[in-house]
Amino acid sequence: MSLLDVKNLKIYYFTLKGVVRAVDDVSFNVREGEVLGIAGESGSGKSTLGYGLMRLVPPPGRIVGGNIVVSGRDIVSMDEGTLRREIRWKVISMIFQGALNALNPVYTIGKQLVEPIIFHEDVSLKEAYERAAEMVKLVGLNEDVLRRYPHELSGGMKQRVMIAMALILRPKIVIADEPTTALDVVIQAQIMNLFKKIKKELNQSIIFITHDLSLIAEIADNVAVMYAGKIVEYGNSDNVFNTPKHPYTQGLLKSIPRLKSKEKLSWIPGTPPDLRNPPVGCRFHPRCPYVMDVCRREEPPIKDVGGNHLVACWLY
């Protein structure tokens, strides 16, 4: 049985200018110890999906359909109090995109790390601090950061603190939403190594959301590629990266510069669609090089092309 089962999840933003279908009919699952990479451009709905999994979609957004089942319990229909006490941070935690502002500026790191322990578990303050110290060491920081304030730390250190905070209750799943975007390349590599270490040593399930396919290739077991609120390709990362099936995934991979190849760098023409009014049929058809008549009329169903490799494209 999988740890997390997302079925037909729909998250819409109800704006004055119309309904934005940020996440539309998305299904996937995560096993214990699995790292799932979710890739996509800005505006593809991948961050909304991350917030949706914690039921923290900012208004005017709302989950309008589907299920999110974690260890047999559905989050979508759960009441707010139970969700807060029993699921958030305890079962699913999250590492945020803007780590630089994610920490409360007026409290010490220690206090913020201890906070969830005190509110979720019946533990003495001393014990909680000991656990915080342990976790801080695990993410490669010195114990004395516990006494420091967020502004005294560098961007990389803050992100490590954030990771420690996400792991402090040993949740079943950690959602990492663009965890390295705000960091420079050297720090990014360090943080990626830390994620690999966490995956290996703690057997932690991670949902790794990023626009950077190379990061996903480094760490993920499975990959879901999102385009305009939908998963267009989903499967084992080796399969997806070596034999990409969807024209969008192919285009994304071709647009990554490579040192050893003489192939010319290409890009995907056009821009992502307006999600208030997505194109009829396949949402990628206006940009697709292989567009056929059927693509303009009907939405392609998601299909297994062998070896648990799912693609939503009329080509297959």
Place this chain on the structure above:
Amino acid sequence: MIAVLYGVLILTGVIIGVTGLSDIVLYNIVDERLRIIKQQLAIKIKDPEQLNRAVEELKQELIRAYDLDKPWYARIPRIIYQIMVLDLGTSRSTLSFSGSNKVADIILERIPNTVLMVTTAVLISSLVGLVVGLWSATKVGSLLDRFTSLISAISYSLPTWWFGMVVILVFAYELRLFPSGGMTTPGLTITDPITRFLDLLWHLFLPVLTLFVALVGSWIYVTRSIVISITKEDFIVVGRAKGLPERVIRNRYLLRNSAPPILTNMILGLAGSITGAILTEAIFNWPGMGSLYYNAILSADINMILALTYIYTLVYVVARFILEVLYVVLDPRVRY
């Protein structure tokens, strides 16, 4: 801060000097005194030529006494220096209630009156604004929030002097519930402290009401927008994601981070209130600092203007200093 304090004082002095105001005022004083003396001398000295000579001599003497033979930049610094060491000098146009013409006496007598009226109004309106603004910020976009926003916009745009007159018209002339001005009932002979206090409260009600209505809107609005801007910070979302109770998120994340800017407004507002509310004091005939300044300017009372400007700046600088100290306690990012 010290630079601000003395800078303002020196600038005011320079303005008074450069515009020639100081010269004109002093010559007027000299002329007036000469006229009186001339009348007195005319009784003793009968020969007109001798009289004129004596008057001319006296005039030169007076000009020297007032330093009018020196340019303003030689004269004004002395006044400024005296004020800096808090020797505020004497007023030319105003007397204290006990009859002293020392500026320090007058100011000391007026400050409690202003504190009683203006500071009370600022305190009440800021506290009400704080509570309503906070409450409004947690329900952004709701009908009640929009209603409060409307009320505060009306309050903010209401001119004090107009509203004050309406209040006098309704409560003092039509309904005859409250007095139209002043601090005490004239001719009140009862010396019982409780009766006197109640009489004072009775007189206090209308001006405080007027100021409250005019001020509370901006307090609501400022508090509301500060809190809303903090609500949009990432760490608030993180707090929610951590599964902390709403109460904890409100107190530790929202309020704790909104405190420094809100406190800045409150302390500067309270400090500013000591300097009085010119229009409200004028309408309700309240003998406070605001009307004192107004009269000093009208009668070109240089000593008084300089002294009051100095006191106002002093109050501001002291308030700023208190704030800086409080920041260190409130915000760990501030260190010296």
